[in-house]
Amino acid sequence: MKSSPSANQLLEWHKKNKDKEACITTAEGIPVVGATSSITVGKHGPIVLYDWNLLEKLGHFARERIPERVAHAKGSAAFGYFEVTNDITKYTTSKVFEKIGKKTPVALRFSRVVGSLGAADTDLDPRGFAIKFYTDEGIWDIVGNNTPIFFIRDPALFPSFIRSQRPNPATNLRDWNQYWDFISLRHECAHQTLILFSDRGLPKSYRHMHGFGSHTFSFVDENKKLTYCKFHIKTNQGIKNLSPSKAKQIAGEDPNYYGRDLYDAIEKKDFPSWTFYVQLMKPEEAKFKNFDPFDITKVWPHKENPLIKVGKIVLNKNPSNYFAEVEQLAFSPSNITQGIWISPDRFLQGRLFAYPDAHRHRLGVNYTQLPVNSPFKASNYLRDGIATIENQGGAPNYYPNSFGGPVECPTNYPAPLQVSGEVGHYDTGKTEDNYTQARIFYNKVLDGPARSRLEDNLVSTIKYVTSEKVKMNLLQMFTLVDTDLGNNLKDKLRALNTTHEDGLRN
Ligand code: NDP
Ligand code: HEM
Numbered sequence: 001m002k003s004s005p006s007a008n009q010l011l012e013w014h015k016k017n018k019d020k021e022a023c024i025t026t027a028e029g030i031p032v033v034g035a036t037s038s039i040t041v042g043k044h045g046p047i048v049l050y051d052w053n054l055l056e057k058l059g060h061f062a063r064e065r066i067p068e069r070v071a072h073a074k075g076s077a078a079f080g081y082f083e084v085t086n087d088i089t090k091y092t093t094s095k096v097f098e099k100i101g102k103k104t105p106v107a108l109r110f111s112r113v114v115g116s117l118g119a120a121d122t123d124l125d126p127r128g129f130a131i132k133f134y135t136d137e138g139i140w141d142i143v144g145n146n147t148p149i150f151f152i153r154d155p156a157l158f159p160s161f162i163r164s165q166r167p168n169p170a171t172n173l174r175d176w177n178q179y180w181d182f183i184s185l186r187h188e189c190a191h192q193t194l195i196l197f198s199d200r201g202l203p204k205s206y207r208h209m210h211g212f213g214s215h216t217f218s219f220v221d222e223n224k225k226l227t228y229c230k231f232h233i234k235t236n237q238g239i240k241n242l243s244p245s246k247a248k249q250i251a252g253e254d255p256n257y258y259g260r261d262l263y264d265a266i267e268k269k270d271f272p273s274w275t276f277y278v279q280l281m282k283p284e285e286a287k288f289k290n291f292d293p294f295d296i297t298k299v300w301p302h303k304e305n306p307l308i309k310v311g312k313i314v315l316n317k318n319p320s321n322y323f324a325e326v327e328q329l330a331f332s333p334s335n336i337t338q339g340i341w342i343s344p345d346r347f348l349q350g351r352l353f354a355y356p357d358a359h360r361h362r363l364g365v366n367y368t369q370l371p372v373n374s375p376f377k378a379s380n381y382l383r384d385g386i387a388t389i390e391n392q393g394g395a396p397n398y399y400p401n402s403f404g405g406p407v408e409c410p411t412n413y414p415a416p417l418q419v420s421g422e423v424g425h426y427d428t429g430k431t432e433d434n435y436t437q438a439r440i441f442y443n444k445v446l447d448g449p450a451r452s453r454l455e456d457n458l459v460s461t462i463k464y465v466t467s468e469k470v471k472m473n474l475l476q477m478f479t480l481v482d483t484d485l486g487n488n489l490k491d492k493l494r495a496l497n498t499t500h501e502d503g504l505r506n
Helices: 005-017 052-062 153-166 176-186 187-197 244-253 255-267 283-285 320-329 346-363 438-443 450-463 468-481 483-496
Strands: 074-082 103-112 127-135 139-147 217-220 227-233 275-282 308-317
Touching: 005 255, 074 127, 074 255, 074 320, 103 217, 103 308, 153 176, 176 450, 176 468, 187 438, 187 450, 187 468, 227 283, 275 283, 275 346, 275 438, 275 483, 438 468, 450 468, 450 483, 468 483
Parallel strands: none
Antiparallel strands: 074 103, 074 308, 103 127, 127 139, 217 227, 227 275, 275 308
């Protein structure tokens, strides 16, 4: 710890500032006395109302926390750049990919999904991997995870899915019945569940894991032609993982282990980096795939759509004000700049609404005026509301107008998406293939020892399920993925021969 930059932050600050002693002031800059006592009538008397310094201190304190993110509350972030290393300008007009060597500043926030702000970094959970590109044309966000896929494919299920993973609302405790119940009833979860409980579910640090856009997006070329694409951001530090027992030990000793690792690496100038790849698919090809290429529970096999190297991401700067630059950092898949576009992925479409809505609740309607969210001078007709800073220099606040206010920008017209079909509810839970890719992962990607570790990891929490019905449904799901997997899980659960009261809880 002694050599850890994060442990010495205050010492460093003092070194730099020791000759600059400053007076305490109120927030309005008025020098104050009485930093350690309130104003009272005599030594034992009551406090007077004109002690506005005390009122400011207490009033500010009561308001210095905001709602945490409803998902991905616990996280850490850093800043750096994306640099183009290979040319893909024939697929996209995005200025980010304009020419080899071009650098675009980025913010990257890592997180875990269900833990609250105080949760331990090293618990089993998917990790968020959200990148904000400060492009020449506004903000582009990739709000992905460290897994190439997700559990479910319809936004209608997302709130229930997240609730099933959070504490039981009656006991406020993690409830393995509800956790596994949801998964056992929605077999599209099988693929992501296997990936999560495999070795990569417990990365050694944020630096040692990949990131993925997960959804299918589109590139748009200069003729407005679409090419569907997926984003893969692969770690240059190498994949490294923790064993479940090591992860549990660290969770107890240092719940901020990943955050500390990231901060210290950057302060020591050991800048972490990732190589940025894309997979591409022509719309004609998408029509003939034997799986739905817009289904977020599926990958695009590398053999059919190989990875194409595009650039690299380097993180070289820590935030200096965590609250302003990370707690108030607001990502959204709807932040998409020209040359890049959405796709027919319905899960992605659900997210386009959810994030700006969450930010207006969490940070207020003017969250885009916070410098970390948009360092650009906006040019639009949004005005006023709580915490307004900008008035756009007195430009008109209505449109159309005759006074030279900003006008529409035809270059950013959405690319045409061709759709047809009957409006209705289409529950894809049982109509899609939920097992083939999960089976390939279990049988072909993992070797024997990795399969065994995956099964042990699954069993380590399934053993807490007290509902026989849930256990049965779950084992049925895993058997449909692969008979050996189902049988091995049954055997391992039987062998445990444990009651639910063995004292180990997660
Ligand atoms: P490939 O053999 O070309 O690729 C296998 C992929 O699996 C590699 O990207 C590898 O990552 C990754 N991988 C290895 N171990 C794990 C793990 N424990 N957790 C997550 N990913 C892991 O096969 P295909 O492209 O045909 O895909 C086969 C299966 O691999 C898929 O069904 C899917 O489950 C999994 N996969 C596929 C990805 C894709 O985009 N096609 C991406 C990630 C996983 P690395 O190269 O870093 O070792
Ligand atoms: C955070 C909703 C699916 C990755 C959030 C937040 C909400 C949300 C409301 C909190 C935002 C905030 O307060 O700042 C949803 C909904 C989804 C969905 C409704 C599906 C319909 C996904 C998927 C991924 C993902 C599929 C990854 C592939 C993230 C990440 C964050 C996040 C990384 C944290 C961003 C940050 O670091 O600030 N999500 N989410 N989400 N979500 Fe989702």
